[in-house]
Amino acid sequence: MKKDLLDILCCPTCKGELELSVESENGDEVVKGTLFCRKCNVSYPIREGIPELLPK
Ligand SMILES: [Zn+2]
Numbered sequence: 193m194k195k196d197l198l199d200i201l202c203c204p205t206c207k208g209e210l211e212l213s214v215e216s217e218n219g220d221e222v223v224k225g226t227l228f229c230r231k232c233n234v235s236y237p238i239r240e241g242i243p244e245l246l247p248k
Contacts, residue, residue, distance in 0.1 A: 193221065193242065195212070204246065208232070210227040212227055223240065223241050227245070
């Protein structure tokens with residue numbers, strides 16, 4: 193996913209902001225990492241460039 197996408201992504205549970213942490217990137221594309229919701233204390237994986245924002 194593009195890092196810009198973070199602006200429009202939100203937590204599927206509380207609709208709050210997500211914090212991005214990047215493990216692997218390619219230019220401005222995040223290949224692997226996590227999106228963390230501080231409010232829910234839940235992190236969502238980014239795998240193969242796809243953010244998996246599934247409510248838990
Ligand atoms: Zn949340």
